[in-house]
Amino acid sequence: MFYTIIEQVVNGIVSGSVYAIVAVGMTMIFGVLRAINFAHGEYYMLGTFGAWFAIDYFDLPYPVAVVIGVVATAVIAVVVGNFVMQRIVGAPAEAGVLATLGVALILQNTVILLFGGSYKFFSGGYIEPVSVFGFTLAEQRILIIIVGLVTFVGLELMVTYSRMGKAMRAVSQNIECCAVVGIDVRHIALWTFIVGACLAALSGVLTAPVNVSVYGGMGELITFKTLPIIIMGGLGNVRGTFVAAMILGIAESLVATYVGLQFRDTVGFATLMLVLMWRPHGLFSAQARF
């Protein structure tokens, strides 16, 4: 009984890490662009498809496939960033919603058109089980937790110390003032978007061996799971997002075991509404920023 709970919590931390990597990118994009990126899950899907393509068509090893998946997504993100995301800066909220929904439709259906809408088998990664502290876990899951932590620490360091990170924080606080002191807002917006999309792709490639199946519509579910996380974490707040992702991952895993699997995908929004009733600005923000 107790063992099951701990096991589910560990599973929850694994999926929490996956959500955290996706959500951190999305919340950074929100901070800079002030737009909810409804297409964010699609970059997760693109990364997975890039890796699947490399493994299935060219028999490349998994680490190479990871790189290919992320690089392919980065290339697409450069195009989308230049043509769409940069133009959203300063536009009203509705424009951001419609434009990113449009991007989501285009990316998702192009992939379905090219590769077909059926489920595909992802045959890569390290799925051998290992035993850690008496728990049996697939190696891939441990890798996910490690990458999640490394990403989080790396991002914190980048946002706090690097020039680009400081510029990102500045833009998320006041766009006009940044323009006045000579920060190229469109440049920062583009780079934030590319980093966010690559993180989503990385998360997708890492999860693929655990989820096994790959399909064109998989991004939508991830978008819907990430949205409540970034709101709960306080929009634009990297640390809060990480905690919210862990809470959601663990809650989902417990609900799936003790309440019912069919309720798993509703946990996010149900938790979000409860949290918002209690703290209207998210868990970690003292006052509303957006």
Place this chain on the structure above:
Amino acid sequence: MTPAELTATTTGRDLRVPFGIALIALACIAPLFLGNYPLHAIIIALIFLLPAHGLNLLLGYTGLLSLAQAAFFGIGAYTSALLAVHFGTPFYVNFLAAGLMAGAIALPLGIPALRLRATSFVMCTLGFVIIGQAIAKNWISLTRGDMGLAAIPKPWFALGPASFTVSGTVSFYYLVLAIAAIATLVAYLIVRSPAGRNMIAIRENETLAESVGIPTWYYKLVVFMISAAFAGLGGSLYAHYLTVVSPLTFQMYYSTTMLIIVLGGGAGTISGVIFGSLLFVGLTEALRVAPELRMIAYGFFLLGLVFWFPSGFAPLIARFWSFLERRK
């Protein structure tokens, strides 16, 4: 361009009244020269016009971006379907009950949601759709889950001993046309009333509106409920027209559709929303060649809309009017 400017550009010889009458006349005789398929498309457009009018009151006039319309649309559809299947009540009872139910459910949902700021409010309303779908899927004893409710009777009216069933496409077209016309009139009356002006004041500057004594909180809640009622009525028509409802009635796609109708037509104008719903249906029907290509084209259409027509097509129509007037 604000609605006020739009009216300003069309003063002088007002062509809108004769054009409007011509449009109504055309709508009345449409079944004479349109086949069943175009008529079906127009019926869908007119059904979606109701939730779109509701969303327009909320987004276009009060300035609240909501994705909850699909949730209330689904609540209306299920209310109507359950009444019709279990109790065999006549159409007008189901129809009104759907609107009342959606409006009533909007009250407890709106009270916490409307306290939130812009982005959180959008997400919260999206949550209503996701949770609505989960309820429809899992409350199997009531909704039959994924199987949905089938064999919903076509609308029938009973007045004393006489009863009448709306069965064919043409008669359903007239029913929907009449309801859509009434809904448009109601939306127009709301917008033109002092309350409508207060709504615009809230959209333009909420703090200022509050400072001149408009009870903004109360207004936002009531408009949220009215928009939900509009969506519920639309859902009822949808259920009776398709004769099936399933948990897929609650989907984000419908919310997006309604958003596109309102923003594409021109938020904050009544005629823009009518234009938007016809345009949207024309677009989806024209793109029916291949489903994936259709969605890709739809995506590009959205991007074009956002970047080239940020205030929808309404300013375009206004420019068309002034063009006509200059020619005279």
